[in-house]
Amino acid sequence: MSRLEQKLDELGVHVDAQLFELAFTHRSWAYENGRVESNERLEFLGDAVLQIVVTEHIFRSYPFMAEGHMAKLRASVVSSRALAEVARELGLGEHIKLGRGEVSTLGHEKRSILADTTEALIGAIHMSCGSEASERFVLSVFSGRIANSEAEGTYTDFKTSLQELCAMRGWEPPLYKITGSGPDHEREFTAVVIVNGSAVASGTAPSKKTAEQRAATTAHRMLAEPAHA
Secondary structure, X not given: OOHHHHHHHHHOOOOOHHHHHHHOEOHHHHHHOOOOOOOHHHHHHHHHHHHHHHHHHHHHHOOOOOHHHHHHHHHHHOOHHHHHHHHHHHOHHHHOEOOHHHHHOOHHHOHHHHHHHHHHHHHHHHHHHOHHHHHHHHHHHHHHHHHHHHHHOOOOOHHHHHXXXXXXXXXXXXXXXXXXXXXXXXXXXXXXXXXXXXXXXXXXXXXHHHHHXXXXXXXXXXXXXXXHO
């Protein structure tokens, strides 16, 4: 049993055989085999399903997150890079039917093809099993990525966001106090961010820049909530 089949079995998702095959039919193969239908229409549908499921999950999970940050968080986890990572984790490449040209250039490893196939698979699940099944599948492979991206604050520049928040409230720009520890080859830095005269949050990382970004992420999350408005 392939990794994908194991995942679908765990979720109780049983995709129609024809739709499953269509989801992995790249346009290059379709063209070389009598211009039969490719997975592009399923890809179109899967993209829409992915967007709404991820958007609703972010909306419900982070009630105090501003619209701009929600958009950036969503973009970070539905990017072609993220979709291709999901495809690799599930081993989708081994299922894709490609034309000779794409086979010769290792098309089953290309980010764009893997990302499109992931969306087509979501579309096939949605058409075959309904919205509950497609949501279950999407959340099973994307909710962890959403949580990690939000926790790390890597989806946006929170140092800039925190500075803008301070300016909006009439405060001085945030200050960062950095301390380092450990040997040179395993140096670790801790940043404490000072906002409006008080130490608000801290962050620790192997680099000063990342430590500051983590401190700013936590501080912004705290100060942007209505209780601090």
